[in-house]
Amino acid sequence: MAMLGGEAMPRILMQVIRFCINSEDKQLKKLCMLYWEVVPKYQEMTGEELMQQAAGHHVPRKLLPEMILVCNALMNDLNHPNEYVRGSMLRFLCKLKDEELLGPLIPSVKACLTHRHAYVRKNAALAVFHTHKLHGEHLLPDGSDLVAEFIAAETDTAARRNAFMMLLHENEPLAFEFLGQHMGDGISKFGDGFSLLVLELTRRVCRKDPTQKSRFVRVLFHLLGSESAAVSYEAAWTLVSLSNSPTAVRAAAVTYANLLNGQTDNNVKLIVLARLENLQKTHPKIVHELLMDIMRALSSPNPDICEKVLEITMDSVNSRNVQPVITTLKRELQKALGEEDEKSLAVRHLLVDAIHDCAKRFPQVAESVVGLLMELLSSSDRTSFQVAMFVRGIIQEHPPLRQTLLPKLLDSLGDINSAPVMCIVLWILGEYTSAEQAKETFDDIVKEVGSTPFVLADEPKEKSPDADAPKLVTKNVVLADGTYATQTSYTSSKPAEANDNIPKLRKLIVANGDIFVAETLVACLTKLVLLFPTADKQRTGTTVMIVCAVTKLAETSKAPNLAQRSSHSDCSERCSLCCRILLDPKTRNLLKPILLEDGKKQLGNYLAKLAADQPQKKKKNDEATATAQADDLIHFRQLKSMTVSAGDVDLDDGTDLARATGYDKSNSIWDKDNSHCYPLSGFADPVYAEAIVTVHDYDILLEILVINRTASTLAGLSVELSTMGDMKIVERPQSYTIGPLDQKTIRASIKVSSTETGHIFGSIVYTDMATQEPKLIHLNDIHMDIMDYIRPATCSDESFRNMWAEFEWENKVAIATSITSLKEFLEHVVTSTKMKCLTSPPGEGDTSTFLAANLYARSVFGEDALVNVSVEKKEDNDGKLAGYIRIRSKTQGIALSLGDRITSVQRALPQKQ
Numbered sequence: 001m002a003m004l005g006g007e008a009m010p011r012i013l014m015q016v017i018r019f020c021i022n023s024e025d026k027q028l029k030k031l032c033m034l035y036w037e038v039v040p041k042y043q044e045m046t047g048e049e050l051m052q053q054a055a056g057h058h059v060p061r062k063l064l065p066e067m068i069l070v071c072n073a074l075m076n077d078l079n080h081p082n083e084y085v086r087g088s089m090l091r092f093l094c095k096l097k098d099e100e101l102l103g104p105l106i107p108s109v110k111a112c113l114t115h116r117h118a119y120v121r122k123n124a125a126l127a128v129f130h131t132h133k134l135h136g137e138h139l140l141p142d143g144s145d146l147v148a149e150f151i152a153a154e155t156d157t158a159a160r161r162n163a164f165m166m167l168l169h170e171n172e173p174l175a176f177e178f179l180g181q182h183m184g185d186g187i188s189k190f191g192d193g194f195s196l197l198v199l200e201l202t203r204r205v206c207r208k209d210p211t212q213k214s215r216f217v218r219v220l221f222h223l224l225g226s227e228s229a230a231v232s233y234e235a236a237w238t239l240v241s242l243s244n245s246p247t248a249v250r251a252a253a254v255t256y257a258n259l260l261n262g263q264t265d266n267n268v269k270l271i272v273l274a275r276l277e278n279l280q281k282t283h284p285k286i287v288h289e290l291l292m293d294i295m296r297a298l299s300s301p302n303p304d305i306c307e308k309v310l311e312i313t314m315d316s317v318n319s320r321n322v323q324p325v326i327t328t329l330k331r332e333l334q335k336a337l338g339e340e341d342e343k344s345l346a347v348r349h350l351l352v353d354a355i356h357d358c359a360k361r362f363p364q365v366a367e368s369v370v371g372l373l374m375e376l377l378s379s380s381d382r383t384s385f386q387v388a389m390f391v392r393g394i395i396q397e398h399p400p401l402r403q404t405l406l407p408k409l410l411d412s413l414g415d416i417n418s419a420p421v422m423c424i425v426l427w428i429l430g431e432y433t434s435a436e437q438a439k440e441t442f443d444d445i446v447k448e449v450g451s452t453p454f455v456l457a458d459e460p461k462e463k464s465p466d467a468d469a470p471k472l473v474t475k476n477v478v479l480a481d482g483t484y485a486t487q488t489s490y491t492s493s494k495p496a497e498a499n500d501n502i503p504k505l506r507k508l509i510v511a512n513g514d515i516f517v518a519e520t521l522v523a524c525l526t527k528l529v530l531l532f533p534t535a536d537k538q539r540t541g542t543t544v545m546i547v548c549a550v551t552k553l554a555e556t557s558k559a560p561n562l563a564q565r566s567s568h569s570d571c572s573e574r575c576s577l578c579c580r581i582l583l584d585p586k587t588r589n590l591l592k593p594i595l596l597e598d599g600k601k602q603l604g605n606y607l608a609k610l611a612a613d614q615p616q617k618k619k620k621n622d623e624a625t626a627t628a629q630a631d632d633l634i635h636f637r638q639l640k641s642m643t644v645s646a647g648d649v650d651l652d653d654g655t656d657l658a659r660a661t662g663y664d665k666s667n668s669i670w671d672k673d674n675s676h677c678y679p680l681s682g683f684a685d686p687v688y689a690e691a692i693v694t695v696h697d698y699d700i701l702l703e704i705l706v707i708n709r710t711a712s713t714l715a716g717l718s719v720e721l722s723t724m725g726d727m728k729i730v731e732r733p734q735s736y737t738i739g740p741l742d743q744k745t746i747r748a749s750i751k752v753s754s755t756e757t758g759h760i761f762g763s764i765v766y767t768d769m770a771t772q773e774p775k776l777i778h779l780n781d782i783h784m785d786i787m788d789y790i791r792p793a794t795c796s797d798e799s800f801r802n803m804w805a806e807f808e809w810e811n812k813v814a815i816a817t818s819i820t821s822l823k824e825f826l827e828h829v830v831t832s833t834k835m836k837c838l839t840s841p842p843g844e845g846d847t848s849t850f851l852a853a854n855l856y857a858r859s860v861f862g863e864d865a866l867v868n869v870s871v872e873k874k875e876d877n878d879g880k881l882a883g884y885i886r887i888r889s890k891t892q893g894i895a896l897s898l899g900d901r902i903t904s905v906q907r908a909l910p911q912k913q
Helices: 012-019 026-038 047-054 066-078 083-093 099-112 118-135 143-153 157-170 172-182 192-208 210-224 229-242 246-262 266-282 284-289 291-299 303-316 322-337 342-361 363-378 382-397 399-415 419-432 438-449 504-511 515-530 537-555 568-583 585-612 653-661 668-675 797-806 822-833 892-905
Strands: 471-478 484-491 677-679 687-696 699-708 714-724 727-731 736-738 743-752 758-768 773-778 782-784 790-792 809-814 850-859 864-873 881-889
Touching: 012 066, 026 066, 026 083, 066 083, 066 099, 083 099, 083 118, 099 118, 118 143, 118 157, 143 157, 143 172, 157 172, 157 192, 172 192, 192 210, 192 229, 210 229, 210 246, 229 246, 229 266, 246 266, 246 284, 246 291, 266 284, 266 291, 266 303, 284 291, 284 303, 291 303, 291 322, 303 342, 322 342, 322 363, 342 363, 342 382, 363 382, 363 399, 382 399, 382 419, 382 585, 382 797, 399 419, 399 438, 399 504, 419 438, 419 504, 419 515, 419 585, 438 504, 438 515, 438 537, 504 515, 504 537, 515 537, 515 568, 515 585, 537 568, 568 585, 687 714, 687 758, 687 782, 699 714, 699 736, 714 727, 714 743, 736 743, 797 850, 797 864, 809 892, 822 850, 822 864, 822 881, 822 892, 864 892, 881 892
Parallel strands: none
Antiparallel strands: 471 484, 677 687, 687 699, 699 743, 714 736, 714 758, 727 743, 758 773, 758 782, 790 850, 809 881, 850 864, 864 881
């Protein structure tokens, strides 16, 4: 290990030869092999030889005399009676590159090709391959013929595989000849490793000579049915890459489908799904034929696999196969309903989204799936809300289905437990019920509401505090060995069950005090009354009584769950408006078109905007815009003359380098490196050091430039690093010896596990050879920026609300900035934090004085970062902005680090472009 670190130990060579070279200890032999691999084997060059080499002349180097003894020891191991000693020595010969050492060992290596043990023969084939590749003309001119004779008589699969690999790389015609001789016998009996080499030979030959494809087709079709998953997978993608024939592509697709359903490893399934996705872009009809086989993978509990399968399914579904696809999705959804773990819930959401997309694209199947989805409206998780949004979109976009869906929706009204779902259902019934069905719908809803006023039922008498306290119970039990023991346990009283006789809608309003549901109920009943063909005083009076009861409920202080109640002013204003519409004919005639028509229009605009904001739902096979035209000139820099005019040159080295690395601006590469360059020591220190930090997801690479600014040699110079935070040093820097005024680039690798601010600190330790004194230089700290891990991302409003309610870590930052424009401040925060704004920004003509926006980002470690910006422009504060920015995340580190980032950047003015 010391020699690998750069330490020269010339005196140890003879000691190893004297005391270790003839040892029979297996561990010592392995250590000796490592030593022979790194030990210097040649004499040091003289000054005259160095001058000749610098002049460009070839100077042969002289082998150390001690290497003769080493070569003799290696030959003894090659002739050792123990086959495992021989095999390990043959493997070691694959690491040697010196012709003088390998030359005397060639006869022994050839003799090992005919050894009785297969372990020796397979390693001998590798040694012949290595030697022939390096020094074939001098040491093994007949190596290819020797291996050809060896592989013809060999019966061991591993030895045959190694020999065929040598022929594949060194003498391709012989490999092709051997393959042709045994093609009829069946390649699969030679082993999986041999089959993979045959596939590599197939690709190599067909790239050189495409006319040879027909000779390998039979082999490829034979290997598609291999029992090895690796062989069949490689054969499938080789067949697709070499042939566009429908028969070949169909055979490869069938193999992919069999691998998808036959393998249990999730990683294998994801790889196969990626191949099927690429195959779908070029041969969609073939994937359509195998769609049902691909959908069998939906039985996997892994959400990533189900998501990938559903993506392929949604791109392949058409009017011909939509019925079996919907049947499969319904069956998988029913299976997911029986499980309540987190993965099943995620799969359930994916299935509901897929059914929603199918119903939107093919309205004829919407009626067949809505019955199953109506059952999900009674669930307590967010699937019920997802289904309610799905039903609302279907009813809006497909009017012929309203007559079928609205009665089913009305029947499920008594099973809904969620307040947001109840609000959506009441809004749908009020908006889309026809005039003929308005009275029947009105009566059913009023039946669910019950009588007025909305007061709580008489509460039972208060129980004593000791009644609900756990009781201590002691009893004697018999153990498994027949002995007696005393068991003590606590029992608690059974909680009182809720009265299920109360309708769900009334329970939400009265028992839960949810005034939002009550307001939606008032609006729904008002719209239904407006739909009556003739005036109905009785139903109008019932509606007015319910409106008054809702207003009274909002005013009372006895209603529980005060956090869910809206303000009294908002509720009373909406209820008074409904009363005026019901009782005042002029107001009714004025507002009736707005109430009955504008809601549908606004929903239609919202759905259209939602579809436009989701590019991932569009077809993935859209042709990319051509970046260059077919008749554009091709510039060859090597053919340009030095006198070419500047007008004829439109490409240069800098532009090509910028394009290759992904930068468009001229100084972007330098600015990128310069922004992550940290000086670690001062210019007055004997050793100057600076570090360039490169962040790549989970890895941080430090390139530390160390410059010796003294006139003496520094020995044993090492950079000792330590970290603070969730960072771990994987590869520590080695020690080096740096000459006077010389420099060295030292690299270190650090692994990061979470998104939080980290610190890297350390020191430089070295020995001054002039004074033989050890010295130490403390380095400046490197602060890792959280912005290196943040990536903009997008999510739905529903997912944002769910994560906001779930995440427990919150950081609240007060707004203190000199920016006076709401839109400019929002753009500055979004740009500075690399987040995605989920809320539509204010328009150019917007004169509002308040802004609320949601921002979302995801770290490279999969952590979610949620930000809510609530800012107000107050006129009494000289037009300055005031408000708060709230950050929520699942972990404390990202919340605090992102808060510090926002605090530091909000005071700075955005740079004008």
